[in-house]
Amino acid sequence: MKKSVQLLKSLVNQHGSIVIFIALALIMLLGFAALAVDIGHITVTKNELQNISDAASLAATRKLGDIYQNMTYEQQQSYVCNPADIIPVAIDVGLKNVAGNKNITIDPNDVIIGDWNAQTKTLTPTLEQPDAVRVIARRSSSSAEGPISNFFAKVLGKDTTNVGADAIAALTAQSTVEPGNIIPIGISEEWFRNKEVF
Numbered sequence: 610m611k612k613s614v615q616l617l618k619s620l621v622n623q624h625g626s627i628v629i630f631i632a633l634a635l636i637m638l639l640g641f642a643a644l645a646v647d648i649g650h651i652t653v654t655k656n657e658l659q660n661i662s663d664a665a666s667l668a669a670t671r672k673l674g675d676i677y678q679n680m681t682y683e684q685q686q687s688y689v690c691n692p693a694d695i696i697p698v699a700i701d702v703g704l705k706n707v708a709g710n711k712n713i714t715i716d717p718n719d720v721i722i723g724d725w726n727a728q729t730k731t732l733t734p735t736l737e738q739p740d741a742v743r744v745i746a747r748r749s750s751s752s753a754e755g756p757i758s759n760f761f762a763k764v765l766g767k768d769t770t771n772v773g774a775d776a777i778a779a780l781t782a783q784s785t786v787e788p789g790n791i792i793p794i795g796i797s798e799e800w801f802r803n804k805e806v807f
Contacts, residue, residue, distance in 0.1 A: 643761035650709075651770055654748060654757050657708035659774035662746040665702040665715060669742040670778035672698045673722075677780070690736040696720045699744045708746065709772070714753040719745035725779035732777055740780045747773035 672695055677685055696717050703715035723734040725741035732743050748757050749771035756769035 639761060639764055643759070643765060643767075647759045647762045647767075647770070650757065650760065651772055654709040654772050655774055657706070658713070658746040658748065658772060659776070661703055661706045661708055661713050661715075662744045662774045662776040663778075664706065665699040665720075665744040665746065666742050666776040666778040668702050669695050669699040669720065669722075669744060670780060673739065673742060674780050686738070688738055690722055690739050692717075692720075692722060692736065695722055695742060699742065703746060709748050709754070709757040711748070711754040713746050713748070715744060715746055716752065719747070719775075721745075725777065725781070727779075727781065741777055743775060743777040745773060745775040747771070749773060 673690070676690075676694060677688070680688065699720045700715045700717065703713040706713060721732060721734050721743040722736060722739045723732045723741055723743070724739055725732055732741055748754055750756055750769075756771045758769055759767055762768075762770075
């Protein structure tokens with residue numbers, strides 16, 4: 610009987626520790642929720658920004674290619690790019706796309722026109738005979754849309770997160786391959802429309 614009373618007293622004394630344990634467990638649970646939801650939101654927004662920077666750099670480089678295509682070889686050798694011909698193309702792509710539920714305004718300073726070095730994988734900014742364009746798309750305190758809002762991390766004092774992505778597109782010649790190997794290419798779906806299938 611004496612042991613049962615002592616056991617009962619020890620259980621009664623542990624009620625306070627259970628409340629502390631539950632409070633700590635709830636804090637950990639909120640932390641995991643913040644990690645899962647907010648990191649997922651950040652990752653999705655980063656992927657959307659990557660798509661925007663990819664599309665914007667490709668569109669701007671395509672515009673650069675169109676400019677070269679309409680020149681003679683001699684004109685190409687002395688060409689000095691006018692940024693006003695290229696930058697608006699990249700900005701337009703950002704405005705037509707969404708990241709973190711907002712259309713993206715690409716800062717003109719985040720469109721870098723230059724010369725691509727395939728060996729070192731670097732872009733040297735230049736307007737003289739450029740062959741590549743780098744575009745940075747961002748949601749940050751310095752962008753027009755601002756950083757993305759966090760959901761659960763606000764409880765832990767982290768209200769917003771800066772997210773960004775960049776891409777470089779370059780005008781390059783077709784690579785050569787050994788006989789029997791293939792060169793990956795993309796063919797527009799439009800080419801296959803109204804074509805006979807053999």
